[in-house]
Amino acid sequence: MTIDVNDLGGAGGGRKQRALVLHPDIRGNDSNRSAEAALAEGLSLALALPGIDVTGGLVVRLPRAQPGMLFGSGKVDELKSRIETDEIELVLIDGRVSPVQQRNLEKAWGVKILDRTGLILEIFADRARTREGVLQVELAALSYQRTRLVRAWTHLERQRGGLGFVGGPGETQIEADRRAIDTQILRLRRQLEKVVKTRELHRAARRRVPYPVVALVGYTNAGKSTLFNHLTGAEVLAKDMLFATLDPTMRAVVLPGGLAVILSDTVGFISDLPTQLVAAFRATLEEVLEADLILHVRDIAHPETEAQAEDVETILTELGVGQDVARIEVWNKIDLLPGDDPRRNVAQRRDGVCAVSALTGEGLADLIEAIGAALGDERRVETVRIGHGDGRARAYAYAEGIVLSEDGDDDGLRLTVSWSARQRARFESLCAPETPDAD
Secondary structure, eight states, X not given: OEEEGGGGXXXXXXXXXXXXXXXXXXXXXXXXXXXXXXXXXXXXXXXTSTTEEEEEEEEEEESSOBTTTBSOHHHHHHHHHHHHHTTOOEEEESSOOOHHHHHHHHHHHOSEEXXXXXXXXXXXXHHOOSHHHHHHHHHHHHHHHHXXXXXXXXXXXXXXXXXXXXXXXXXXXXXXXXXXXXXXXXXXXXXXXXXXXXXXXXXXXXXXXXXXXXXXXXXXTSSHXXXXXXXXXXXXXOOSSTTSOOSOEEEEEEOTTSOEEEEEEOOOBOTTOOXXXXXXTTTTTHHHHTOSEEEEEEETTSTTHHHHHHXXXXXXXXXXXXXXXXXXXXEEOGGGSOTTOHHHHHHHHSTTEEEOOTTTOTTHHHHHHHHHHHHTSSOEEEEEEEOTTXXXXXXXXXXXXXXXXXXXXXTEEEEEEEEOHHHHHHHHHHSOOOOOOOO
């Protein structure tokens, strides 16, 4: 199958590298989406990267992946003809490509190869704005490069002598490069630790403000930033482009009805997110872990909306977000659905689902009402008694910044707290169970 990039709004103007997107459709792949939809997403990723002119894309059917070149020799020759005819300079392979496969394909085709992980890293590097975001991208890129050294140094017999502090006699160039990358990784991690400590101080300050945190999560390009802007009056970049938002944005906002919340817009999720980025951006997504309410924003008009929703839930589970955190599914972009589309009625009948259009404002009043109901409208101020042995519960209360006052006696402690229903449930789970009185 071939897709014409003009159907997706290809970029133009200026001298750009001519690129071709290939999606390997390997028989037996247990993907929950069609190869055509996967190719369309790969093309959208490519279009999100400046500096390249995407000429089109192909689904390449494969009975199995070849360890040396991914594709069979006949398919390699066939694709080489297409690459030479269209004067392609960059081939983007929407899938995992091993370092050996990348090296061999670059040699066979005479062009630069970039796999899905490399492409996403390039996009993130272009979009990162905050200090933490930049450091995290650099860390992920170095981890990725470390696995690709075989591509740059195929002549492993090349030796370099040197003094002990530079590299022992006979050290191979690839070993030297790997040591240099490890040194850079260590430096970046130390810098990130300092940034994370500063962010933790900011988070601790927010905990002392009795506002619940509402986090927007969802597949990339689901409309989170447009919804965020509509609810807050902010001007976060909102474009029809994958990963338009990379760095998290937070705003305190008073919703109609008087409910004050902190609203958090997060980076969009995507299927087959590179493992380097799952680890590197875990800190960025920690706001989701502390949310009192999660709004799972879905592009309900997208043909792969169900598969996208599954991918989001998988990543939330990997991040450690428990099912105890209240959630609302926001079926966004209903303005793109026909007026008689059955999904409109399904959303009305299903608990925990709101159908909206962040662009036109349709359904937002119902969403705001649902947010208020899910949060219990406000945090409650209560006084609780705990035993002297309930140190974990007391430490949790102070870490969350919910303690207003404390006093105690021989029987235990009395805490006055301002908390959400989620925080109360967590606090109670950390308290030692009461021992029934003996008869």
